[in-house]
Amino acid sequence: MLISADYGYLMGPSLFQIFYRLFCVNLSFVFFLLFSQSDSNASFLRAARAGNLDKVVEYLKGGIDINTCNQNGLNALHLAAKEGHVGLVQELLERGSAVDSATKKGNTALHIASLAGQAEVVKILVKEGANINAQSQNGFTPLYMAAQENHIDVVKYLLENGANQSTATEDGFTPLAVALQQGHNQAVAILLENDTKGKVRLPALHIAARKDDTKSAALLLQNDHNADVQSKMMVNRTTESGFTPLHIAAHYGNVNVATLLLNRGAAVDFTARNGITPLHVASKRGNTNMVKLLLDRGGQIDAKTRDGLTPLHCAARSGHDQVVELLLERGAPLLARTKNGLSPLHMAAQGDHVECVKHLLQHKAPVDDVTLDYLTALHVAAHCGHYRVTKLLLDKRANPNARALNGFTPLHIACKKNRIKVMELLVKYGASIQAITESGLTPIHVAAFMGHLNIVLLLLQNGASPDVTNIVTPLTSMEQRHINWRGSFKKFNLSV
Template identity: 70%
Template sequence: MTIDSASGEQEHSSEQPPQPTKPVRNDQNAMFLRAARAGNLEHVLDFLRTGVDINTCNSNGLNALHLASKEGHNEVVRELLRRGAIVDASTRKGNTALHIASLAGQDIIVTILVEHGANVNAQSLNGFTPLYMSAQENHEVVVRYLLAHGANQALATEDGFTPLAVALQQGHDRIVALLLENDNTSKVKLPALHIAAKKDDTRAASLLLQNEQNPNVTSKSGFTPLHIAAHYGNADIAQLLIEKGANVNFQARHNISPLHVAAKWGRVKLCELVLDKGAIIDCRTRDLLTPLHCAARSGHDSVVEVLIERGAPIASKTKNGLAPLHMAAQGDHFDCARILLYHKANVDEVTVDYLTPLHVAAHCGHVGVAKLLLDRQADPNARALNGFTPLHIACKKNRIKVVELLLKYHASVGATTESGLSPLHVAAFMGCINIVIFLIQQGANVDCETVRGETPLHLAARANQTDIVRVLVRNKANVDAQARELQTPLHIAARLGNSDIALILLNAHANPNAATRDQYTPLHIAAKEGQEEVVQLLLDKKANKQLLTKKGFSPLHLAAKYGNYGVVKLLIEKGTPIDIEGKNQVTPLHVAAHYNNEKVAQLLLEHGARAQACAKNGYTPLHIAAKKNQMEIAQSLLAYRADPNAESRAGFTPLHLASDEGHIQMVALLVEKGSQVNAKAKNGLTPMHLCAQEDRVDVAEQLFKCGADVNSKTNAGYTPLHVACHFGQLAMVKWLVEHGAVVDAETRANYTALHQAAQQGHNHVVRYLLENGASPNIKTNSGQTPLSIAQRLGYVSVVETLRTVTETTVITETTTITDERYKPQNPEAMNET
């Protein structure tokens, strides 16, 4: 299996590949080749300068690149390649420079050649590759490099030998291991011994094991070679591994043993072998699977028989409580189930969720196994933890044949779960029409109710099962059945916008005005959800457009609230009163304004909605838009002649509300449209007072430019400065003083701004007022100075500020005045609801 050395090739081949080289014709060419073989770069270059062909060759086809590569002359090889030497030129036997360097173990030369594009899979006339040559000669570094750069170890010689075969023949164990570990035919990279086990290559395995290879070496996934042999049923190599010390009970990842693997893949001989060698028959994985579980789940009845005969526990359970019989039922493995039952497996064994094998068979639709279980007296009405019987499960998974079988074996058609679900509920919800029809034919109650009062018709409507609804209605299901909140199937169809179902129900005389506990009719719900088609159907069936919910909303109010333009338009076209009043006399336009649904508001206005409509508290839609800063809606309302000076019941205008909220653009718009900047509420508050309360300096500036009075008084005599001082709004206090506010203006109780600041403990405001000429000695009607008020209320810092400027002496002893509880004086407020 060796080849002739590259330098000793003979000229005997009658068939030669195309060659760019020419045989040596004179002494100069021969001297050039000798210089290349000797590594004399200077002479090589001299000959090239005299015109020698760089690709000239001797009678065997060996050129300068071949000879320099064989001898390992790195610089000569680089220079020849740089000057145009053909990297894959071949000898008469078809060997390239890479073949020759690989055979010689010249790893640096190999690297240079591959970097210059040498074909790593080039084959000689006999089929030898560079990888084959380096493997034959035990050149590990070269083998590793070639493999890393795409060498194909599957390429064989004309005699059928691969690099692995020649390495095995020569006893090169490290090369064998390297080739096995780099076997590209495996999707998962495995250690050498694992690959030998997979290929059932006892020769390779023996060689590896002779060189002290650990028989229990693991792959990245934790499996040993014996696991691999068990997977592929390779008994010979399994025997070898065990003889060499492989652990038959080695637990890989998730505690999987070789016996688990052999059982899963139906390897009977492997199972018998490892059991004979001491494998634990009831070994368990992390999930407590035994080998018997694995065999039953995969349907290997021969393995099941072997394991049971060897004493495998037939009632063993996984973490979830699954017995081998559950596994056989799940996989529709009739023979496995039959064997297990023959050996006394419990036909009604339950999991942690109380699922029996019959539940599992019903879930998977395995009629044959289900019949086997029923014939062995399985309970057709066994209840799982959630109350489902096998019939419930078969209905859920649309297993009509299993349903027919279960009813034949006396399964209860009316069985219910704890929540009251019957098989018909389940089938209706899942849209299993054949099962629904069959259950009804078998006497199922079409109006049976869950604990929430829902019938199969409710569930079918909720799941948009149109055909099921049609079948139930045809079988006299109550179309007006009411669930716990008095919701009917029509309410559900309205919410989901299923016009087909709604039409079926309405044609069956469902009540279009049925009301829930909160007084929602189907029309309310459809309007809220924007379901135009259903709204149209309901209106065509004379649904009442003016009914109110418990909270006082009509369908038009709800459509306006949620911005459902199409529904609003439809309701208007069908004659809904445009200004229909809800709770507290709120109109749809109020609602649209509140929720900033500008298009809806515009539509309502275009159809005659009153822009001046007043709610119970006197608010117009413009009040709401001003408060919420809905600019577009406010502009539309004003365009439709909304009164910018409309007053609420407490006398507040939209400008009051906009000022209070600090909406400067809204303030500007309202003033532009004629709002009175000094308008007084019934308690005398002006927009400027509200700016003072909320520290809206920018709005106050806007109002002032438009003529607002900074000294306007409320009914109790409070000016904006009083209000700002009361609430400690220093920025506003400064602005008012700078714009002409009277510092010592008095209320009807003779309170000044300084009294208010002292009463509230705002020392920073007190200091500012004093700095700007406020008198500390003015007394209220009850004889209080700012200082005495601060003393009574315990504001130490305020007392310290005032005592140095107040003429009256500080009260130091108890008098009759101190026995009286001080009553704070507060400015009027905007108490709107």
């Protein structure tokens, strides 16, 4: 994933980190690793990923270690589980593959199958004794991963078989929290229903807030001899994830109940354990009326989550242009940064939200604003292949030759990701086809190394040199990795 678990978008490695690992190492060392890797181990793992049962069994009979793994710690069981190869998963388990073996990040096959929504594989793994509440290095459980991706069947099955939904990640997120944050209504409903039955009981007022049941909510908050104290205690009562009834009402856009709650003393800026306020939730959900209500009642417009997201980040990332405009009119901070230095403009660009980008630029957001890794919104749009946002940014005079911390320009990134239309657009707007990274790579080096023939040919047509050298020339790099494309070079009278 590109951007963090922002109000929780799951924080994966940054663009810079990804590109740095791929390209900012000595290419001779990369080639050494590529060609020295055990062919048999690699072929075994490829067969597992492809679901080729006969081939996998053949390798196992030939003495391959069933638990052999790649550089990330992924073994045959992990790969088969991810792709949903039910028969192969069963075969590997019967042959002794460790059901709870973990990758370098601590993910088991059950984590991986749950994240991928492979319900049948999940059932097999659980029946074979997989730890249903195993936690990865960051504290993610299989239930958390299924809830994050809205895999309803998997969520139901895991809950029915003992998954503990009160287990939180290192950042304090529970499965319910991430489902709420991602806007997965079905997963939220299932988790809330389970809350009423299991150990993590959801207070009655939260249920009323969810259903927009003002009558029930009013009865629960009715006056008695100690009305003020009791009412304020109940109205700000939290779930295990730290969500109040107002958070729940904000998620569902239930303005009537939200108004009642606020009138009875609900804290408008009450923060869940991860720093999420009701205004973050409403902005993420795109409910303009709810956002107005919370702002009118004093909601903090620059409140930040644990990851540094403001309500404007949340609205921009989700593409809610009306909420973005409302927040900007109310003075939302344009230059607010997440922990990784991402601005609302970066997030709107990443989501291909053209109208949000327009609003932000109209309110004077710097078009070449950079992250901690010196990535501009144009870098982000190029990475994602978002043509419309790329063109809008270029029309607003974004620098097509902006350099990230590792020297990568948007053109390098487009070439790496095989974004042909974006690459052509960048060249049209003046992107340098001879731009060099910190490690001496031009865009054609990157395209050749990745094997993107169409990009290579387009760069050559636009005047890129096939002979510029780093460790090897671009064409030598492509020849070494993609021998079958030799004929394509010949029509350009190029030798390798």
